[in-house]
Amino acid sequence: QVQLQQSGAELVKPGTSVKLSCKASGYTFTSNHMNWIKQTTGQGLEWIGIINPGSGGTSYNVKFKGKATLTVDKSSSTAFMQLSSLTPEDSAVYYCARARVMNFWGPGTMVTVSS
Amino acid sequence: DIQMTQSPASLSASLEEIVTITCQASQDIGNYLSWYQQKPGKSPQLLIHSATSLADGVPSRFSGSRSGTQYSLKINRLQVEDTGIYYCLQHYSAPWTFGGGTKLELK
Numbered sequence: 001q002v003q004l005q006q007s008g009a010e011l012v013k014p015g016t017s018v019k020l021s022c023k024a025s026g027y028t029f030t031s032n033h034m035n036w037i038k039q040t041t042g043q044g045l046e047w048i049g050i051i052n053p054g055s056g057g058t059s060y061n062v063k064f065k066g067k068a069t070l071t072v073d074k075s076s077s078t079a080f081m082q083l084s085s086l087t088p089e090d091s092a093v094y095y096c097a098r099a100r101v102m103n104f105w106g107p108g109t110m111v112t113v114s115s
Numbered sequence: 116d117i118q119m120t121q122s123p124a125s126l127s128a129s130l131e132e133i134v135t136i137t138c139q140a141s142q143d144i145g146n147y148l149s150w151y152q153q154k155p156g157k158s159p160q161l162l163i164h165s166a167t168s169l170a171d172g173v174p175s176r177f178s179g180s181r182s183g184t185q186y187s188l189k190i191n192r193l194q195v196e197d198t199g200i201y202y203c204l205q206h207y208s209a210p211w212t213f214g215g216g217t218k219l220e221l222k
Contacts, residue, residue, distance in 0.1 A: 035211075045159070045202055045213040061210035095158055100206050101149050103170060105158035 002026040004096055004106035011112045016086055020109050022079040022096030029077035030054035032099045036070060036081045039108070040092045050100075051079060086113045117141050117205050121214030127222045132193045136217045138203035140184040147207035150179055150188045154199045162201075163188060195221065 007021040022034065036048040049060035051070040058070050067090070069082045079096055093108040118141035128134050138148070146166040151159035161170040163179035166186055176191040190197055198221055203214040 044215055045204075047204075047211040047213070059209055063210070097159075101161060101164040102151070102159075102204065102206075103161045103164070105160070108158055 002104045004098065004104055006096060006106040006109045009110040011114065012086055013115055014087055014113055017082060017084040018086065018111060019080055019082045020094055022106050024077045030074060034079040035097045035102055036068065037095045037097060038092045039095065053079065088113050116210055117144060117208055117212055119203055119205055119212050119214040121203055121217055123217060124215065125218040127220045128193050129222045130193055134190040134193050134219065136188045136201050138186045138214045140205055143184060144205045144207035146181065147205055148186045149204045151202045151204065152199050153202065159202060
């Protein structure tokens with residue numbers, strides 16, 4: 001069965017970076033795009049971007065360009081999202097979700113940015 | 116960006132009642148519209164894709180429809196397990212955008 005396993009919660013300091021992971025199993029990793037989504041209580045759900053694991057091609061929400069960088073490691077069927085220059089406004093739960101229709105979601109990774 | 120205006124923001128309904136949630140797109144998005152249900156502390160789950168297609172394993176009491184740029188999610192005969200927050204998503208044009216959510220509670 002399809003599973004997306006995300007890395008654990010992060011507590012990070014402002015100004016630093018963090019790299020989140022999303023390990024896929026139960027399907028051919030390169031056959032489906034992977035989305036990343038941010039969820040906060042105040043802003044609801046925001047689409048960050050999408051990556052094609054086969055080609056490495058990406059598309060970003062302009063709002064997150066320069067903030068998020070999406071990559072994959074095909075050998076381990078893992079998608080990554082690096083968030084840089086973190087501020088308290090980056091505190092959120094981050095999800096990975098498979099395919100354009102987001103038919104499977106990971107459990108989410110909570111990121112807390114605090115000094 | 117395409118705006119997805121979702122209504123109502125919250126809804127209280129009785130068991131077995133029929134519930135309808137709508138999303139109005141700010142421009143044409145074709146059938147690139149999906150609906151999700153989110154339970155507290157859990158990730159969203161796909162209910163409907165392509166505006167009207169039921170996702171695998173989703174009960175048939177859920178259905179989606181489209182009228183122009185207005186999209187609706189209908190729940191026939193509301194059940195206890197249907198409580199949660201519902202979101203629509205357009206993935207026609209980047210950046211893909213979600214509706215603001217509808218919190219559904221039992222009366």
